[in-house]
Amino acid sequence: MPPTAPNASTPPRVLVSACLLGHTVRYDGGHCANMHAILQRWLQAGQVIAVCSEVAAGLPVPRPPAEIVGEGGGKAVLEGRACVQDRLDTDVTAAFLAGAYQTLELARQHGAQVAVLKNGSPSCGTTRIYDGQFSGNLVDGLGVTAILLARHGIRVFGESDWAEADACLARLTGESR
Numbered sequence: 050m051p052p053t054a055p056n057a058s059t060p061p062r063v064l065v066s067a068c069l070l071g072h073t074v075r076y077d078g079g080h081c082a083n084m085h086a087i088l089q090r091w092l093q094a095g096q097v098i099a100v101c102s103e104v105a106a107g108l109p110v111p112r113p114p115a116e117i118v119g120e121g122g123g124k125a126v127l128e129g130r131a132c133v134q135d136r137l138d139t140d141v142t143a144a145f146l147a148g149a150y151q152t153l154e155l156a157r158q159h160g161a162q163v164a165v166l167k168n169g170s171p172s173c174g175t176t177r178i179y180d181g182q183f184s185g186n187l188v189d190g191l192g193v194t195a196i197l198l199a200r201h202g203i204r205v206f207g208e209s210d211w212a213e214a215d216a217c218l219a220r221l222t223g224e225s226r
C-alpha cells in the first residue's frame with residue numbers, strides 16, 4: 050500500500066535517519082550529523098521526521114555492531130533467507146524487522162514519500178551494506194528498513210543524495226525549486 054498523501058496544508062514530510070540529525074543512536078553511542086543546506090532547510094520548515102529503526106525496536110545504545118549474514122541483504126532478511134547477527138553472534142533479526150515495520154508505520158502516519166537514510170547500515174543502508182563477516186568490507190545491498198520502505202513506494206536516498214531527494218520531493222508535491 051503506498052503512503053498516505055500528506056495534508057495539503059502541511060509541508061511534505063521526509064524521513065531522515067536520526068544519526069544524520071545528530072542523535073546519539075548509533076551502535077557506538079555516537080552520531081554522524083550532516084549539515085547539508087537542504088537538510089537544514091527541511092528542518093527549518095518542520096518537514097523532517099527522525100527515525101532510528103534499531104532504537105525504535107528497543108535495542109540499546111550502545112549496542113554491539115550488527116550485520117546482515119547471508120546473501121541478498123535486507124531483501125533476503127524480509128523474505129526469511131538471511132538473518133541479522135551482532136558481533137556477539139546474537140541473532141537480532143526480529144528486532145531489525147520490528148524496527149523496519151515501525152518505521153514504515155511512522156512514514157504512513159506522516160504521509161512521508163521520501164526518506165534519506167544512512168548508507169552502510171544493516172537497517173538504513175541505501176546502496177551498500179557490510180558483508181556480514183565484520184571485516185569492514187562493504188558490498189552492494191540495502192538494509193532491512195531501506196528495502197521495506199522502498200517496497201512500499203517510499204523513495205529512499207542515501208546521505209550523499211540530498212539534491213536528488215529534494216528534487217524528488219518537489220516532483221511529488223508539484224513544487225518548483
Ligand code: SF4
Pocket residue numbers: 066067068069074075076100101102103104167170172173
Ligand atoms: S538504524 Fe539507521 S538511524 Fe539508527 S543508528 Fe543505524 S543508521 Fe542511524
